[in-house]
Amino acid sequence: MQLSGLKYGATLLDLVGFPHPEFLTGSATNAEIRRLIDAHGRIVVKPVFHEAAGKKGKAGLVRIVDSVHDALAAKRDLFFATHRVGNRTVRANGVTFEAFIESDAEIYFAINESTRDRKPAFTISPFGGTEVEDLAVENLRTVWIDPFMGLKSFDVTNALRELGCPSEYVSPLVQHLPSMWDLYEDYGLTTIELNPIRLHRDADSGQLVPFACDVKAAFDQDNPARKRTGLSDSIFRLDESQFEDEINRLRTYRGQSDAIEMNPNGTILPFMFGGGAATAATETLGERAIFSSDFGGNPPYEKMYDITRIALRHHLAAANVLLVIGGKANNTDIYVTFRGLFDALRDHCAERGTPNIYVVVGRGGPNLVRGMSYARDVLDALGMPYSMFGHDTSMIQVLEYALRIDEWWGNERQPAVQLPETAATV
């Protein structure tokens, strides 16, 4: 759960009173844009991405303009801009018009969890405005934070002094940055990054004031403190498909219900059990997996039933293979999960007809045989073909077998199995 930019980031900054530039969203009227330009001389037009998307400036996605005409032109160009981030391409959905903050200095500041030290830590550099990966190690400092004390001013002072930061910048930063820990700790964040912080001299007081000109934040989805921000969960769901949204709504601490749609045009509908199995299975199935999932953690019957109904409703029609895959479970009751899964399949077929697909099962764990027997009876009654493997077969081999079945079934789409006359069902 991430957000970037001032559109939502400003809400976070306001919670702890950290200054940020005045800004308008893409729906601003020409008059509002004109007033912003009149007040600040220049404004910055940025695309709104709903997840972390760095190097926008280098990609030409940040425009500084001084007229309404140019601001509108920038809005047109950037509103649906696409941006390559690593291996991913993200698409903007809107723009912000932000007051341009005159400054001689740009500061980088972030708090996150350091898995090297197993402590929270802040990272700071007076050479901000660029991605942290691009900064030389000697130009930044990372200092761990005692969570029971919070971010200490003297740690900020010492870090900036070591980095050769001009002394006039230190005091305003030391005054404002400790509040970032309050934000981080109290609102369930796992990352907060302000980059750049631009230091602007206030015309009236002559004091330097730090303005956070861009914000990136990642939230801990297991931490209910997130809800205190007042940000609607829906802003984190903008990049979720309808399928993911429905599955993730079932998320409770009993049993996993995580799913990510990998390829809606894939041909294998995989129900993966266990974090490790999900990781390995997604890797092995590649783009043929319609989604990646972890439905392990001993889900109760009702949850497994609901998850399956959703998955089948969205994706069964495209599939050649329905795959149930996991290692040798420790405490997941296979019988309960298979009952939920295959009851849902049966009821789906009763409503929408029996699909022409092959079922592959690879699983181990408590009550395995009862679970497999249950599945067999339902599949036999539905007339669906299947192969089931126990834990004495490598899980990866079962995945590879499913890939081969998928290829054969897809290429030589097998005719639907002809059953004797079946009951019309409800």
Add this chain to the structure above:
Amino acid sequence: MRMKQTKPFPYFVGVYSLEELVGKDSRVCVINILGNESRKVTPVSHAYSGGNVVAGVQYGRTGELETPIGPVEVYPSVLAVMEAGRHFDTGVIYLPPSAVAQAASELVTFNPDLKRIVIVTEKVPTSDSRDIRFICQEAGVDVIGANCLGVANAWDKVRIGGALGGDHPEETLRAGSVAIHSNSGNFTTTIAEYLRIAGFGISTAVSSGKDIYIHFALPEFLYAAQNDPRTKAVAIYVEPGGYYEHEALRMIRDRVFAFGKPMVVCVTGRWKKNVSRSCGHAGALAGSGDDAASKEAWFDEYFGVPVFDPTDPRVSKRGVRVASIQHFPDAMRAVYAAIDEQSDFTPDGDLSLKPWIRDTRVTLPSALDIPLVHPPEPYGEQFRAAYRLIGSQPLRRSMRNTSGASRMDPATQVAELHGVSVLDLSTRPLEDNLYFALAKDFPTDEDRRSMNTILHLCARLAKPDLDAVSKARAAGATPNAIAAAALAQQGDPRWIRRTRAYAAWLIDLIREHGIDEQTEHIPAEVGIDAAKTIFFPADHDAEQADTHEPVEHDEVSDFLLTAFRDSEKSCAALHVCRYLIDLAEDRKQQIVDLREFLLASAIVCLFWKPMLKRRITRHGIENAAAHLAAVVCVLACAVDDPAGNEAWKRCATGPLRGLANSFGDTAFAYLFNREPTPEQAREFAMLLGLTITNGPGTLSAKGAKESVSARNHVSMAYVGFLANTGLAHGGNGFEAVKYLLEQFEHTKLKNPAEPAAEINLDELARNAASRYGEFKREQRAIGVMRPAPIPCINHPVFRGAAVNTDPREDFVRRTLAESDIPNVFLEFYHRLVIELQEQGITPNVFCVNIDAVLAVIALKLAWGDLKSQAMSENRLQEIVFSLFLYGRITGIMAEVIDHADRGRDLDCRTPQSELAFVR
């Protein structure tokens, strides 16, 4: 905060060797020991570990947790455990996520001897994990987890925390020389299983969890593995996210600690780089340097050899990385060869594809057609046992005020049975709905014929004593009381007991021998079984329990014998049944209780498919004869003239012909003593269908459920239903009929489907409205502020709109119109509600409710008989009550079966806390 440091680490680590992490001397206290997961896992762990759980905590409660080796005492807090003198060094936390940090703090606060905490809980907030780390570092306590399955020591046969090794840990966790550290709990066991198959056992296995904070991470694990004399090599499973592995390798490289044992490492999750959200385990954020590819590179650089290739197994003495977990066995073998060591024991197989079960419907291409293997024991035996488990297997629970059969749709206020609204059910004949109540599927045409036949046969076998019924009627008993008395007399007769036993025997026989509709040759063992149990004279080792004498053939058995021989159905039960009949003939023996054997075969055959689909329980099928007998008995009790009722005579004593005809028509004829026209049959079906259920909260359903809860015979559940109907529930339908009779009393209406021209409905409605207006004014004048309403209008649920309609009534009205089935009484009702509004008696147009439909159909069906004086008004009143029983009994059957399948004895009791005393 000044945190502890233990050399060689810059933080606290309390373990020198993996042997110490958990061992036979570890003593455990489990927090939330009676929670859902712990309740199942802790007893297995406790027994496997030789009884190392000294206490459990269930906040605010005391008690015991039963385990195979004796109970574990449960205390209300950690402090209480300490005060009781229970000493432990390891805490295991099973609490929900929000409570985990508090529990860790409590353990640290009250137990100065605490050495480790294992946190099983998933989805612990990162900030809480952070706090736990700081608290435990300060206190000098090691933490394993969260989101993990704990630690197992195979040498000491101890597991602490979660369920490593599942419910049979001794099966997977064999003692050996490999230590496992895995980010995945499931893979901890899976890797142990793969290694075991290849001849490698386990020293200690650690499920580390894969949250952002991994408290017992790779650096300290490797340090402890190096110092563990049992461990010769380590197997590591790694996922993206975190620099723990980087730090471990850096420490080895920088000689922070010495490490000289080989590692086999699997890193998965390259794909996670391309997604921005975590799925399952916490992953690396896109663009960070701790993704799977980076981790692979860290290890490859350390090993100095590329990823393991089973066809060219190159490894270094430091170990090797494998591309997938299936290569652990081969890579471990190669690594052991490199360090000149032997595997721990003889391998007992491999990980090749071994399908256990497969369908026989499709022919796989040869490359995919891998031969089936027999599952290893005990799984093979479990399959044989599980094959006998057929049909739905719902979990038992309290079913008080709960139903898995019926419900009221809160949005539409239309009741549903098995997910189908009563509106849809009202378009089907009685026999379809009775089948549906049992099977949860609708019947095919063939099924319908079988259902009708079985119903007609049951009607003969379960016929009530109509002389007694007549006497009760003459004494003024209501229809429900008459039927209840007849049913109570029925009990659980021999023919039902034998049919039930035969159904159970047949199901077992079919499953035991793997027979299905495709089976061409029935195994000879079936005949041997039969000869021992159901043939007469019996073989010398016979097991016949109920009787040793065959009952003579009767007309029912003769009928069924012919029907079975002529049947073209494809069904396992039919195959077996025919086979046994022929076999008995060949052996010149007889089948004991042939009639019941044939009836049971017909029932099993009829419901086999829904049972195979796990829609219904085998218990439901075994008792189907009892249910159907109860239903037909109740229906027959409505016959008021046994000597003159042709349908009754045909069913009770007539020749067995036309049994596949609609039983709904027979039921109609029981009531009206004539065959229905097609139009009347539809109206009759609609009337019954609409009454099937109103949800499990109705008095009638509760009566039946309570009787089941008291563990009565099937017939008594229907007595409970009948006892809970009466003049206010079921019998009240006559109020509307009576009202209509009054309105139409002086008209010349002959046929309600074709009102003569002289019937002026508008005028009738206008007069009725004005009479009611007058009545209302009179009542108010004498101080009655809520005068009695006109029956069947103004259902409160739908009050409020300018023109109100009851969607159920609307559905029926449209359906009747589409079928061109007019009903003058219904039309009258609709004109009446408009008149009431136009005359200012009601503020808006009230709705005509569903009860009106029942009344108008009942009156229309009886009108001709009433007018010809073939039927008295009293008889009409009985018929209206009986019609309710006729309809509702279908829903009751579903409810009774559902409660029997899911409920528990006495589960309908009301707890003392909900009872009140009033003066």
